[in-house]
Amino acid sequence: MQNDRNKILVDSIKRLLRRDAASHLVKIVNKTHAADLAVVFRSLSHANQHKLLDLLENAEQKAALFSELDEDTFSDFVEGLEVDEVVEILEHMPSDDVADLIGRLPEEKSDTILERMKKEGSEEVEDLLRYDDDTAGGIMVPDFIALREDATAADAIRSLQKEHMDVEMPFYLYVVDEYGKLVGVCSLRQLVVVPSDTPLKDFMTTDMFMVKTDMDQEEVAKIVAHYDILAVPVVDEANKLVGIVTVDDVIDIIREEATEDILKMAGVGEEFVETKSVLKSIRIRLPWLFACCVGGIIASFIISSFQESLSKVAYIAAFIPVIMGMSGNVGIQSSTIVVRGLATGRLNIRDLWSVVFKELAIGFMLGIVYGLFIALVAQLQYSREALALSVALAVVCSMSLAALSGSLMPMLFARLNMDPAVATGPFVTTAIDIVSVFLYFNIAVTFLGI
Template sequence: MSEDRNKILEETIKRLLRRGAITNLQKIVNKTHAADLSVVFRNLSVNSQRKLFDMIVDYEQRAVLLSELSEYTFTDFIETIEVEELLDVFDHMPADDVADLIADLPPEKADAVLEKMKTEESEEVEDLLSYDDDTAGGIMVPDFVALSEENTAREAIESLQKDFPDVEMPFYLYVVDEHERLVGVVSLRQLVVVKPGTPLRDFMTTDIFSVKTDMDQEEVAKIVARYDILAVPVVDDNNRLMGIVTVDDVIDIFRQEATEDMLKMAGVGEEFVETQSVVSSTRIRLPWLFASCIGGILAFFIIGHFENTLKQVTYLAAFLPVIMGMGGNIGTQSSTIVVRGLATGRLVADDLRNVVCKELCIGMILGIIYGGLIALAAQIRFGAELNTAMLAVSVGLAVLSSMSIAALVGSLVPMVFGRINIDPAVATGPFVTTSIDIISVYCYFKIATQLLGL
């Protein structure tokens, strides 16, 4: 439904742009959520994007639109916006979103923006920019509610109303000592159910889930998801509260990491194809396809080694596609399950033995089932002509071997990569399928040669 609505919105906007129906366009643009407009922006020219942007009256909507644009779209569109106009939009954005957008600006424009921003805000943004983009410090929000443990519940509520009206995540109040070190956390529910005169230290939660500023964003996201919290505090090495990572950022992290894993598994890099030039895309895909090429050459030599076997029983060639295909499919399934499990935290590298044994058992069971099925088909088709059942047995055993080894390789390789701190996603796709193809071909011809006495 959402895709259909966005498609209708895009077609309507394009039609009104062609007609120059400014009044109707303004009504649609200002009634449409900026997140939906960001989807439409991807398929418009820069001039059309600028026209729509100028029609947005609410600066907060402009801010949401800029923060929702893809890096590729943002980079082109931002060239049309002057520094002063950009500053007006940034005034309506959280500091962490401002830092993300400034990081994507050309260096000259980024410096100009930082120079003209208000001193306090500029320092806040520069502090965020000092952290790596994919760490807790790089994605944290520096605006949070932090109160002394001596404050009472009444004072905390008054402080929320007076001093923190614009805080992005007011659902948690963080309690700090005189050195700004995190000592506890209070939820809004706790705050409103206790007696007004109760000090925060008497009912705050001291068992706190916190992360360090240099923790990888994927690990931060796993913590938020595992403990079902709306935000997680970010502390430095001295346990001083520096900021918080909110659940909306966690959703973006999971989407980003899942996309990167999928692209890595396919051997096409970490970015969407529209953000890559032809040269860049070619350079990224070249080594992975080279691995497939080398695998194909090795398979060619293996088949050549069993040339006499093929000459004597040419029917063996008919089963090569199904044997390699079944092995490749179950290998991809196993590697995908393991990579996804490692990415979401449901699996850890220490589970290696259990995971590999389980996938191997599954591969063997499926191999027996499909090996028997394909062997039966081989016997029905070629049994009478060859006057032997050994071809069917050879094909069945080859399928069993191929699927068992594929499940083993597909689960073992990413688990080993995860244990040695290499991204498991790079172990799938071309790498796994190519190695499985080579092993499957060798096992098939070796088994057939022995059983058929060739």
């Protein structure tokens, strides 16, 4: 439904742009939520993107649209724009969104933009750019409400009324000491329910979650999700409060990380289907297929080394696909369980051996079930016990090994602090293909005596 609504919006804006129906467009564009407008924007040509931007009434609205854009769309679009025009819009955006967008631009471009921005804003952005993109520092918002512990609830409410109109999502108030060190937190809700002359220190919580600027964004997301909090304060090495990470950014991280894992497991790098051209897609996917290609070629060498046996008993070739397919699928099952278990925190890398042994047991038992079934088919078709036995044994061995390597490889990758999702997909399946072909031919040649 959400998709349908967006599609209808995209279609009608495109139609109006073709017809140059300016007054109609102004009305639609200015009453559409920036998040929806960003979806439309992404699917327009450069010329129409410019038209759309010009239709927005003021810099605030343009800024709201820019805040919703993904980095690729932004950097493509901004190439053709005057620096001054960009700067005017960026001035109206939260500094964390500015940092995200211009962090992707070529350095000279981003330097020019930062120079022309007002000093206060550009300093905040430069501070944010110092942090890695995927750490707490890189995703935090530097705007938050911080008060001293002897301030009263009434003081806090006054400061909410006056100073902090531009703070995103102010549901927590942070309490800091004279050095800016975080000492407590109170909720907006507590603020309105206590007598107004109560000092913050009397009702603030001192036992709160906080994260360091260099914590990986996935860890931050896990904490926010695990403890059901709306924002987590970010502190520097001296525990000085420097920003907050809000739950809406956490949602984006969780979705991104899930998508990245899925794409890596499928061997598609970090492609997104709708923003890339056919050529770019090919460039991204080509290298991932290389492992599979090399694996297949190795398998072909293995098979051709059995050429003589094959010309004597040609039908052993018939079972190559089923043995490769079954072991490949079991391997993917095991590695997916492990990769997703690690990502969601339901599996721990310290449990390596118990997980791997369990998967091995599962692979072995599934191998026995399907090995017997496929052997039965082989026996009915060819009435040759030695062949049926070879097939059964090859299925059991290769499915067990597939489950073993499918679970072991991502676990080992995770232990070495490498991304377990990369170890899955093409690499695991390719390794399994080679091993299962090798095992099958050796077993068949031995049993059939050829």
